[in-house]
Amino acid sequence: MRPLNSPALTRRAMLVSATLAAPLLTAGPALAAANVAESFVDDNIHKGLNILSDKKLTLTQRRDQFETLLLGLVDVRRIALFTLGQYRRSAPPDDVEAFVNAFKNYAAAAYQSYFSKYTDQTLKVTGSTKRNDTDYIVQTLLVDPNSSQPPAEVDFRVRTDTGKPVLVDVAYQGIWLSLEQRDQFVAFLGQNNGNVRTLIAHLSELAVNLAKPT
Amino acid sequence: MSGCATAPASPEALAANDPYEQTNRDMLKFNAKVDKYFVIPTVGLYFLLVPEGGRRGVHNFLGNLSLPTIFVNDMMQGELSRAGKSMWRLVINSTIGLGGFFDPAAKIGIPGHGEDFGQTLAVWGANEGPYLVLPFFGPSNPRDATGLVVDTAIDPTNQIHIKQHLWWAAGREYFTLLDLRAQTYQTVRGIQRNSVDYYSSLRNFYRQFRNEQIRNGRKQTEDLPDF
Numbered sequence: 001m002r003p004l005n006s007p008a009l010t011r012r013a014m015l016v017s018a019t020l021a022a023p024l025l026t027a028g029p030a031l032a033a034a035n036v037a038e039s040f041v042d043d044n045i046h047k048g049l050n051i052l053s054d055k056k057l058t059l060t061q062r063r064d065q066f067e068t069l070l071l072g073l074v075d076v077r078r079i080a081l082f083t084l085g086q087y088r089r090s091a092p093p094d095d096v097e098a099f100v101n102a103f104k105n106y107a108a109a110a111y112q113s114y115f116s117k118y119t120d121q122t123l124k125v126t127g128s129t130k131r132n133d134t135d136y137i138v139q140t141l142l143v144d145p146n147s148s149q150p151p152a153e154v155d156f157r158v159r160t161d162t163g164k165p166v167l168v169d170v171a172y173q174g175i176w177l178s179l180e181q182r183d184q185f186v187a188f189l190g191q192n193n194g195n196v197r198t199l200i201a202h203l204s205e206l207a208v209n210l211a212k213p214t
Numbered sequence: 215m216s217g218c219a220t221a222p223a224s225p226e227a228l229a230a231n232d233p234y235e236q237t238n239r240d241m242l243k244f245n246a247k248v249d250k251y252f253v254i255p256t257v258g259l260y261f262l263l264v265p266e267g268g269r270r271g272v273h274n275f276l277g278n279l280s281l282p283t284i285f286v287n288d289m290m291q292g293e294l295s296r297a298g299k300s301m302w303r304l305v306i307n308s309t310i311g312l313g314g315f316f317d318p319a320a321k322i323g324i325p326g327h328g329e330d331f332g333q334t335l336a337v338w339g340a341n342e343g344p345y346l347v348l349p350f351f352g353p354s355n356p357r358d359a360t361g362l363v364v365d366t367a368i369d370p371t372n373q374i375h376i377k378q379h380l381w382w383a384a385g386r387e388y389f390t391l392l393d394l395r396a397q398t399y400q401t402v403r404g405i406q407r408n409s410v411d412y413y414s415s416l417r418n419f420y421r422q423f424r425n426e427q428i429r430n431g432r433k434q435t436e437d438l439p440d441f
Contacts (some may be wrong), residue, residue: 082441110408117404129435137435143317150325153431157438168441174426176438180418183230187414202410210408 037136037158040165044073045140045156052112053119063211066115067108074111075103075159076167079178085186087194095196102200102207109210114172123154128179134161148213216367232345232417239413241347248350249395257395271315273393277326278314281385282370287329291337299324327429331368332361336428345417353420356395 051057051065080103081088081096088096121144129137136158141151157169157176169178185199192198260269281304287331288297303319303326310318320326335357336342343356351362353396366372409415 030362040280077440082439113404113408129433131435131438137433139433141246154435169438173421173423174429174431178441179422179439180415181420184409184411184414190224191411196300199410204410206410210402 041138083182091196105207106203109207159169238347284329331364332358
């Protein structure tokens with residue numbers, strides 16, 4: 001019988017290992033980036049849900065903590081500019097900057113309103129899809145322990161082109177939020193002669209209303 | 215409606231494939247009134263009088279009645295595995311599930327799915343056409359409106375000739391509406407509360423929702439815009 005540490009066997013084992021590992025080595029950076037996107041979603045969405053379900057926090061504390069977390073995770077500026085559609089190019093730069101700020105407040109209130117419905121549920125990352133080297137869709141399931149309904153599919157779009165992962169969109173059961181917001185804002189601007197200031201006023205009002213307890 | 219005789223469609227409406235936007239907005243207002251004065255009060259009464267278990271039973275029963283239509287559409291789309299599931303759900307829930315009031319099929323791993331002729335037309339390559347808001351039925355398009363008519367025509371329960379057929383059909387439609395509104399009440403309120411423009415928000419939700427249904431949940435991320 002050949003000893004286990006014979007040079008021939010070791011060489012063959014190394015060859016086999018190298019052959020098997022080759023695809024993994026090639027896919028290494030892509031897999032690592034996908035894992036970064038998945039971990040980013042896994043860690044931070046749980047943090048967000050924990051803040052929203054923390055009964056010890058006052059309403060103001062909860063809102064402030066959630067907003068701080070959210071603004072650190074979400075590339076609000078990128079989303080805001082996207083949702084302006086064609087009006088981004090035609091609006092005065094000062095109005096665009098004012099819109100980005102108004103959108104920030106609106107997004108914080110709207111996201112809090114969306115996610116506060118799911119605080120009793122658990123989120124499980126199930127995988128991710130790579131659109132390109134810096135664009136990933138992380139798939140998750142939202143499981144409600146008190147419901148007989150199948151878990152809801154929630155996808156998060158994560159971009160890594162700025163050097164760190166940032167969230168740019170979220171889809172509930174296949175419906176992407178930023179696409180829906182862009183359609184709304186463009187339609188609103190179309191009905192208001194493309195006046196971004198009218199949209200800013202409307203968004204600010206909406207943010208105040210959303211922040212009120214229901 | 216008034217929109218038919220008003221100004222031509224705006225560039226935004228044309229870009230959104232919604233050339234009848236003003237008419238559609240008027241129709242949405244009309245539907246909102248029907249909803250407010252006729253549907254919501256009965257939904258409230260329904261919640262008050264029928265406990266959650268009973269409402270689930272009604273939901274299951276109505277879903278079971280739709281299974282033959284779903285099966286036919288599964289077959290027309292070449293989705294044989296899903297057609298098999300629809301058939302098994304119909305057999306199991308109609309018998310062990312006591313006429314469909316219970317859903318034992320889901321408990322043994324055969325969950326329900328929706329399918330309709332609008333989706334079948336999409337699978338066959340038909341374009342959706344311009345956005346429409348139908349009276350009473352809400353968001354639609356020519357493809358889905360055609361689907362609605364065909365589904366009604368092929369539904370075997372509509373072929374059963376009973377003396378009180380009209381009452382049966384009206385009752386079924388009424389409970390379908392009640393069930394749908396009871397299921398979507400919170401979601402619709404959420405959209406209304408978060409919207410800058412409820413009309414265009416609903417239009418976008420409808421289109422994305424239908425595309426997701428047509429894909430049968432299969433992920434398609436390559437069409438997403440780059441930003």
